[in-house]
Amino acid sequence: MASSELNLYQKQESVATMSTRKHNNCALLGDNDEYQNQIDRGGVGINSVPKDMEMGKEGTSRKRFRKRTEIKEDADSDSQDERLVRSQICKDRSDGSDMEEEERIRDRRERELEKNYKERDAARTRELAAVHKSTRKEGNGAVQGSNAVKMDHIMMLREVSRQKYLKKREQDKVEELGDDIQDEQYLFEGLKLTEAEHCDLRYKKELYGLVKKSSEEADSVKEYRMPESYDQEGSINQDKRFSAASKCHRDPNAENTGKPFAEQEAWEQNQRGKAILKFGSRDRKQRGDEYEFVFDNQIEFIKAAVMDSMNDEQESVIEPTEKSGGRSAFDVLQEERKALPIYQYREELLQAVNDHQVLVIVGETGSGKTTQIPQYLHEAGFTKVGKIGCTQPRRVAAMSVAARVSQEMGVKVGHEVGYAIRFEDCTSKKTVLKYMTDGMLLRELLGEPALASYSVLMVDEAHERTLSTDILFGLVKDIARFRPDLKLLISSATLDAEKFSDYFDFAPIFKIPGRRYPVDIHFTKAPEADYLDAAVVTALQIHLTQPPGDGDILIFLTGQEEIETVEEILKHRLQGFGAKIAELIICPIYANLRTELQAKIFKPTPQGARKCVLATNIAETSLTIDGIKYVIDPGFCKMKSYNPRTGMESLLVAPISKASADQRAGRSGRTGPGKCFRLYTAHIYYNDLEDNTVPEIKRSNLSNVVLTLKSLGIHNLLNFDFMDPPSTEALLKALELLYALGALNKHGELTKVGRRMAEFPLDPMLSKMIVASEKYKCSEEIISIAAMLSVGNSIFYRPNNKKVLADNARMYFHVGNSGDHIALLNVYNSWKETDYSTQWCHENFIQVRSMRRARDIRDQLKRLLERVEIALTSNLNDLEAIKKAITSGFFPNSAVMQKNGLYRTVKLPQTVYIHPSSGLLQAPPSWVIYHELVLTSKEYMRQVTELKPEWLVEIAPHYFQLKDVAYPDSKKAAV
DNA sequence: CACCTGTCC
Secondary structure (H helix, E strand, O other): OHHHHHHHHHHHHHHHHHHHHHOHHHHOHHHHHHHHHHHHHOOOOOOOOOHHHHOOOHHHHHHHHHHHHHHOOOOOOOOHHHHHHHHHHHHHHOOOHHHHHHHHHHHHHHHHHHHHHHHHHHHHHHHHHHHHHHHHHHHHHHHHHHHHHHHHHHHHHHHHHHHHHHHHHHHHHHHHHHHHHHHHHHHOOOOOOOHHHHHHHHHHHHHHHHHHHHHHHHHHHHHOOOOOOEOOOOOEOHHHHHHHHHHHOOOOOOOHHHHHHHHHHHHHHHHHHHHHHHHOOOOOOOOOOOOOOOOOOOOOEEEEEEEOOOOOOOOOOOOOHHHOOOOOHHHHHHHHHHHOHHHHHHHHHHHHHHHOOEEEEEEOOOOOHHHHHHHHHHHOOHHHOOEEEEEEOOHHHHHHHHHHHHHHHOOOEOOOEEEEEOOEEEOOOOOOEEEEEHHHHHHHHHHOOOOOOEEEEEEOOHHHOOHHHHHHHHHHHHHHHHOOOOEEEEEEOOOOHHHHHHHOOOOOEEEEOOOOOOEEEEEEOOOOOOHHHHHHHHHHHHHHHOOOOOOEEEEEOOOHHHHHHHHHHHHHHHHOOOOOOOOEEEEEEOOOOOHHHHHHHHOOOOOOOEEEEEEOOHHHHOOOOOOEEEEEEOOEEEEEEEEOOOOEEEEEEEEOOHHHHHHHHHOOOOOOOEEEEEEEEHHHHHHHOOOOOOOHHHHOOOHHHHHHHHHOOOOOHHHOOOOOOOOHHHHHHHHHHHHHHOOEOOOOOEOHHHHHHHHOOOOHHHHHHHHHHHHHOOHHHHHHHHHHHHOOOOOEOOOHHHHHHHHHHHHOOOHHHOOHHHHHHHHHHHHHHOOOOHHHHHHOOEOHHHHHHHHHHHHHHHHHHHHOOOOOOOOOOOHHHHHHHHHHHHOOOEEEEOOOOOEEEOOOOOEEEEOOOOHHHOOOOOEEEEEEEEEOOOEEEEEEEEOOHHHHHHHOOOOOOHHHHOOHHHHHHHO
16 A cells, blocks of 8 residues: 555656656746846846836836846745746747756756865865874974965965856856847847847857757766666676566565565556446546446536537637748737737727727637737827726736737837836836736826826726726726726626626627637536535546546635645545556645645646646636646635624635636636536526626725725715725725724815825725834834735745644744734844845745745835835834834724633624734733734634733724723623 | 635735
8 A cells, every 4th residue: 555655656756857847937937037037127138228117217126136136046036926927928938948958057067066165175174184284293394384385275275266256157157148048039039130130149049059068968978877787897797787677577476575566466456456347447438428437426417508619710720830930920920919819800899999988898718808909909099199008907917918919019028018017017108008907007096097198998807806996997987087088998708798888888898709619517416515525526537537638627626725635535545546547646726835836737747647736716817727628616715705894804615606607617628628517506506606706895894995095086985986886884884994093084084194004005004004103113113014914824834744843933933922913023034134045934934935025015115105204213122112003003903801711802892812823822911903803713813912901092092992991801791 | 722715006
């Protein structure tokens, strides 16, 4: 049993390494960062940098530089999403094997160098020791000699350091050359180069090739080892030579050593026999939709529907780029553009945009709407009067689309085509097509309330109904009324197009077919009680009955815990089949998974194996995995909801909507016809599931939304034209909170504090905390804490096998039971002291990715402090001041321990618990302040810090009265 | 005691 398990693991391991090698870009995230790097630099090393790109953005350019230098240090320097898209862009671009090769060569060299130096050092020490001994023997007369030795030693050191320098320089130069080539290939692809530029590029490539080759040869010579069976005289020891091979064929009965193999063989045979007898043979002829009995508890599915492919017309098949003979990359791109489904509608679309101010566009995935429509409008001259803006719900999308469009237009990213996302404004004065995240446009609106510089605004992926798009709708609808020249395009997937049309005063709907493969939908015949088990069974059914290599499986689960459980069960069941069934590679993926492990899902599936991806909602929209043919959908997800009465957010498992179910099903039909197995009945789908997921705005804390709208000058929020108005209660609750924080006066008008708060891209309580830090002279510390808090709960990680170690490491930052906020500050400052070391993060079970994000946020906050004229002051030794500043923002989140040992929130009598991840769990203080309240399995306070009750009355006298902060004994009746 | 859907500024 154990040995077969081992076999399986080893096999997986080797397959994984093999595929790493083959699949350069995705596996080696470093490369992707390298690629980003090139965008980041915006061609800094290239002559034709636009001046306006460098000027006026000193912050970003500095950051870019910093980014570049540290990228070498570690692969996971960026947030996961961006790396993923970069890897995907890269995949299209070049095979990148150069870079990987280079990487390896460099690595090997470094190791060798180090070895050499060590050896040399050791030798020198020995020599010196010998010399010293002899000089001491020679007595006083040897002073000169000893000096000579010293000189000698110095010369040697010099020599070594010179050698070291030369080696390093050589590496750097080679690396630079590689970068250059990549840069040029990427940035100038499709552009016409002058003859001189061509020559230069050719020369560089040739040179790079030669250097690489020679160093490879050198390496290969050095690394070659004679197998021990060939001795030095050249005679061959045949016994040794074939020992490994003959071992396997020894008669199991004759010798004991052979026995384990035979035993395993027999056991596997037996297992397979069982499988064949009981479960049906995987060798039987395969037929499309028929499922054979695989298990006793096999699940019966009914094929109920087919999601049609959207191919209305004959499509011209696009030739792969590399076979395009004499045509330039640019021509190929243009042909690809023409092959997109949307191309046939170009004129009609332009006409429609001319005729109507607002247009709802329905385009399935793959129609090319996001990339093409802005280009068409540009070509039609809309950019002569103003920019074309296009919003995306995700950063990745904005970046990758901008990259694609800039290629198609033959310009560099950041010039005519650019993107703007938080921390990265890759636009210039030249930019006419601007892709951005919706949140970014919202921020922009604060400074440019009429969108004066835009002639067209396209809100893409509107059906996702993010918080930001919903607010944008209301604002943009209003702007369109007094700006008749502004064109508005709302693009969405099919389902709720009419709703959008109705909202925008019956704007016409323009339909564009997409390009997608058909997906067969299967429902279960009867409801499944245990969907985890059902998912596992279904996955195995597919794996055993469908030919391996025809497509991978994707299972949607609700969270990390479920994913881990299913992984366990699957592994266990797979063991039961021995090593002889096709390999099933299990790939978990969720946002908080460590970056190294996330990369696994992008490695191509090895021949004869199958991948089984266990994913959260992340795979529904945020990332696409190639090669998925089967989707298993249990029909649940975790959803955040907000109870305005208690002010509590909860994260609970809920059934998904029809739209979500269809989206999930669609994930299987991206590269070929797919199948979707829903672990619920068709009746449930048609009768019980909601059509659409409740939009975020109806289940969120609105305090930030309200603050934003207030600072945009919208006073009557209850009458604001929301597409789906949030409950009045939620709005009032938000207003109340803002009033308590001092952001609004009693007339509901923005105060000075409120205006300052609105500058920060944070929740109002965090913003207030920062504004208050001015008074307590600890803005340095507070912005660190704010940054750490706003990266969320992904800072510490706990590997399953090292939970205790990880917890200990975390407790290390809790000095003196001072609370989680201070612990976060300690983490940040310690990291800063190690010069932002990656190694340090690994040692302390901290996610580098999150820390880097925190640093980015902190940098941004620091800049904004300047803007609201708050001095940067440090007051690290006065923890009380820091805690008071925190309290200024979070006083509504205070709780007190009762006699029974449970906490009760101060304002509302509600029982709450300290989150198990808190450092205060061991010695809970009687008064605490918490960052957020979440309902998962219990009402948990996350990020808790001790506080003194008298601060509450001191800081928020309008909110607390003395009786509130009296110890709860007197208030027992209320509980 | 028993922990963490996904995004965005």
